[in-house]
Amino acid sequence: MKLMNVILSILASGLFQGEVRVVQHAGACTWTLEAAAGNRSRAVPLGGGSREELFDRVCVDLGCGRVYNVTETVHTPGADGNNGTGTCLTGCSYRGRRLVNCTETAGSNCSVVSKVVCGHQMVRLAGGPHRCGGRVELWSAGGGGWGTVCDDRWDLADAGVVCGQLGCGYALDATGQGGAFPPAAAGPVHLDELMCAGAESSLWTCPVARHDDGGGRHHDCGHKEDAGVVCSEMRAVRLSGGADRCSGKVELHLNGTWGTVCDTCWDRELAAMVCSMLGCGGEPETFAHFEPPLAHNADAPLWYYMCAVQHTVLWQCTEFINMETLCTSSKAAGLVCKGSQGFPTISTPNVTSVTVLMNPGNTTGSAWGDFLFPLSPELIGCLVLSLLLLLLLTMNSIVCCRRSRRSRALVLQQRSEQQQKSPVVDNDYRESISLVKVTAGPDGSPGERRQHDGLLLPLLLRCQ
Structure with missing residues (x-):
């Protein structure tokens, strides 16, 4: 057995000495171990012992604080290009991004390190609707775990470092005291008065005036001054136009636009998902057939979602934006979650009653009892103008009737005066039948026609 250990130690010195290196991955503060094997690389099995201390040393050397998380897998001899002897490296030292002076020992208590995440790599946004928007929190093993950042000197350059580190695009807003995100209830404040240029890999690498890393340097901020950020990739959902936050038109936020x-x-499953995301229960009361139909926001993006059974939030679904073939002749999706007050007023097309989408048990109002309340100022103005116009038409008709009566009275008066001036003769009805008397000429031919004015005037007066 002793001879076998000596042989394994010699093999280790030949195979691993000076060849096990630290390889950084996504972000400067995430790394793993690899050993060169010709033109390939192989995983490195490590034994128990002082691995945690070794990992901390690597993270500190990378300028990334201390270890936050280690992902390991059980070592299987011969798997993934590993040596098939079932041995591990122990007692390694660290120098110049390499493991040196390792000892290879036999045993089955080995593991392969697939990823090490250092503390300064860890940043998160809490208290917001999405992982790309919220209160900034950093992790520090030596400073009490998760802590916040003070909003003194907090600007878009600082916020942009967080968005870039999280893969959330660029910063749209840098919030602070009194902003959209609630402050932390407890915990440390790690950084204060940051002065980032915007190209740093993490907030820990930015110049800072004050910070609290457990080394005796402290800040002068409380959690009411916690910094926050809204990144361009922040996803948020809301219901607008309803009587409360659990009813209305479904609107989504991305890249600073709703x-x-x-x-x-748009079906019951999608509606229930949105209700759940908003904390409004998981059951929709109404999700279709709104009257009048809900219109899309002018010049705003149009979203279409395809979700599977296992999806619990919209952000896990397949989404399409501004696809005309998917949104042809569509209306905006609406939603009333169970227990919501619904929409304030939604009138039917004939405007005979006003239907309020509320909980079961509420009934529609009468035509006149509820109709007067939702009148807008513009509609009231139109009604007033219509009444004035009707009044003017009525007055005009009255004036015209009075003028007509006066004209008739004047004609009758003129006829009476004329009769008093001319002698009274008996009417010859045979003569009055013909208005024009025809006289014969000397040769018996028809002569000139003469109009009997005296007979025409009474006939005209009779037609009055």
Whole structure:
């Protein structure tokens, strides 16, 4: 057995001495161990002992604080290009991004390190609707775990470092005291008065005036001054136009813009998902057939979602934006979650009653009892103008009737005066039948026609 250990030690010195190196991955503060094997690389099995201390030393050397998390897998001899002897490296030292002076020992208590995450790599946004928007929190093993950042000197350059580190695009807003995100209830404040240029890999690498890393340097901030950030990739959902936050038109936020969801294929499952995301229960009361139909926001993005059974939030679904073929002739999706007050007023097309989408048990109002309350100032103005116009038409008709009566009275008066001036003769009805008397000429031919004015005037007066 002793001879076998000596042989394994010699093999280790030949195979691993000076060849096990630290390889950084996504972000400067995430790394793993690899050993060169010709033109390939192989995983490195490590035994128990002082591995945690070794990992901390690597993270500190990388300028990334201390270890936050280690991902390991059980070592299987011969798997993934590993040596098939079932041996591990122990007692290694660290120098110049390499493991040196390792000893290879036999045993089955080995593991392969697949990823080490250092503390300064860890940043998160809490208290917001999405992982790309919220209160900034950093992790520090030596400073009490998760802590916040003070909003003194907090600006878009500082916030942009966080968005870039999280893969959330660029910063749209840098919030602070009194902002959109609630402050932390407890915990340390790690950094204060940051002065980032914007190109740093993490906030820990930015110049800072004050910070609290457990080394005696402290800040002068409370949690009411916690810094926050809204990144361009922040996803948020809301319901607008309803009587409360659990009812209204479905709107989504991305890249600083609120868009609407097409109601094409908008079903109960999608509606229940949104209700759950908003903390409004998991059961929709109404999700279709709104009157009048809900319109899309002008010049805003149109969203279409395809979700599977296992999805619990919209951000896990397949999404399409501004796809005309998917949103052709669509309306904006709406939603009333169970227990919500619904929409304030939604009138039917004939405007005979006002239907309020509320909980079961509420009934529609009468035509006149509820109709007067939702009148807008513009509609009231139109009604007033219509009444004034009707009044003017009525007055005009009255004036015209009075003028007509006066004209008739004047004609009758003129006829009476004329009769008093001319002698009274008996009417010759045979003569009055013909208005024009025809006289014969000397040769018996028809002569000139003469109009009997005296007979025409009484006839005209009779027609009055």
